[in-house]
Amino acid sequence: MSLRSSLSRPIGAVAVVVVTALALAGCVSRDSDARSSAPPSTVDASNLSAVTLNVGDQKGGTQSLLEASGQLTGLPYRISFSTFTSGPPQVEAATAGRIDFAVTGNTPPIFGAAADARIKVVSAYANNASGDQVLVPASSPLRSVADLRGKRVAVAKGSSANGHILLQLKKAGLSPADVQLIYLQPADALTAFTAGQVDAWAIWDPYTAIAQRQNGARTLTTAEGVANGYGFGIASQQALADPAKNTALADLVGRIAKASAWAKTNPAEWAAKYSAAVKIDPAAGAVAQTRSLRPAIALDSTVIGSEQQLYDAFVDAKQIPRGKPFSDYVDTRYADTVTEATR
CATH class of the missing domain: 3.40.190.10 (Periplasmic binding protein-like II)
Known part of the structure; x- marks a missing residue:
């Protein structure tokens, strides 16, 4: 599948x-x-x-x-x-x-x-929010949230992932203006993520787990300890x-x-x-x-x-x-x- x-x-x-x-x-x-x-x-x-x-x-x-x-x-x-x-x-x-x-x-x-x-x-x-994650492709050079400056991040507007990425940016000393937030619902975000049209994807389970298992996505960070x-x-x-x-x-x-x-x-x-x-x-x-x-x-x-x-x-x-x-x-x-x- x-x-x-x-x-x-x-x-x-x-x-x-x-x-x-x-x-x-x-x-x-x-x-x-x-x-x-x-x-x-x-x-x-x-x-x-x-x-x-x-x-x-x-x-x-x-x-x-x-x-x-x-x-x-x-x-x-x-x-x-x-x-x-x-x-x-x-x-x-x-x-x-x-x-x-x-x-x-x-x-x-x-x-x-x-x-x-x-x-x-x-x-x-x-929930401890560990399933809410920011994913990057396995080959991505990005290693921290700070590395997202100027990058394209897919996220569903107004979703828990939107709150998560906002808090992660704030923690890293960045604002939404420092990245390119691409507002997409999960299925469309998946297409953009797998096609390399975005650099990262803020998402939640079960999408997180599926992307990791089937697409080799790598976790950049999780919401644990950052989002409630x-x-x-x-x-x-x-x-x-x-x-x-x-x-x-x-x-x-x-x-x-x-x-x-x-x-x-x-x-x-x-x-x-x-x-x-x-x-x-x-x-x-x-x-x-x-x-x-x-x-x-x-x-x-x-x-x-x-x-x-x-x-x-x-x-x-x-x-x-x-x-x-x-x-x-x-x-x-x-x-x-x-x-x-x-x-």
């Missing part, structure tokens, strides 16, 4: 949506719902049979995890999954009301906040305001937390099922899931403060405008659900 086909093959979601990457800060509506409103009342689970949650997903993400762990069994509502290339289009879709929920990396919610997107961050997931590695569940404000969908979302957030815990305690079984679901080399799948598991964690002040720091770094680099504090886009209504699910 070619590297390109490994990365671009759909994973069999219930409904697959191909979304063009958008410069989110310029595309979402600023007609936001009131952020101070109390959560709506919930409904009994027996009344959820008519509810369909539209869930945004990425390659090997939420659907694969829920299926592998058995957490899609006995749902009192329906889920329609849509596959996206990265987090920013998911935020755009949630703002437009096309999806109700999605799990993203640490940076898409920041771009959403800068654009006053109609979303809330409702759950958090931890968090993932976030985002929900549309429309869904959160609906009692029935609010109830279903609480259940889904709990199921994702249980599924993440299952994956952590059953790494070999999860890696095998993950690899089969996304149709990649099992060895690459095992590597990706060894370093890219994201167990659910509390959405607390430490997490929120770390995200505000990343937000500020983008503002300081003049990559996004300064908007409301990141905390304005956080809703902790499902905190008890996550606590119960991870006991």
Whole structure:
């Protein structure tokens, strides 16, 4: 199987949506719902049979995890999954009301906040960020981030990789103006990377693992110790305001937390099922899931403060405008659900 086909093959979601990457800060509506409103009342689970949650997903993400762990069994509502290339289009879709929920990396919610997107961050997931890497071809003379000055770096705009490369440049005393950031979604970035049209590629697992296994890509640096590695569940404000969908979302957030815990305690079984679901080399799948598991964690002040720091770094680099504090886009209504699910 070619590297390109490994990365671009759909994973069999219930409904697959191909979304063009958008410069989110310029595309979402600023007609936001009131952020101070109390959560709506919930409904009994027996009344959820008519509810369909539209869930945004990425390659090997939420659907694969829920299926592998058995957490899609006995749902009192329906889920329609849509596959996206990265987090920013998911935020755009949630703002437009096309999806109700999605799990993203640490940076898409920041771009959403800068654009006053109609979303809330409702759950958090931890990772050491070692699977988020800057790759170079095996024969590249580049040996450090400082060597990227003047070079072409492929990255998906507004993605976790965008946050990672920004922080790496800052650490090396560089700014985005010191390199040529080429904004490409993963499949297009792969083509450019393998054709030598870019000098480096900031990317995340499973793309990182596949490129290393099948293309001989070399790691220039990882995000470990530089980026916070968090993932976030985002929900549309429309869904959160609906009692029935609010109830279903609480259940889904709990199921994702249980599924993440299952994956952590059953790494070999999860890696095998993950690899089969996304149709990649099992060895690459095992590597990706060894370093890219994201167990659910509390959405607390430490997490929120770390995200505000990343937000500020983008503002300081003049990559996004300064908007409301990141905390304005956080809703902790499902905190008890996550606590119960991870006991």
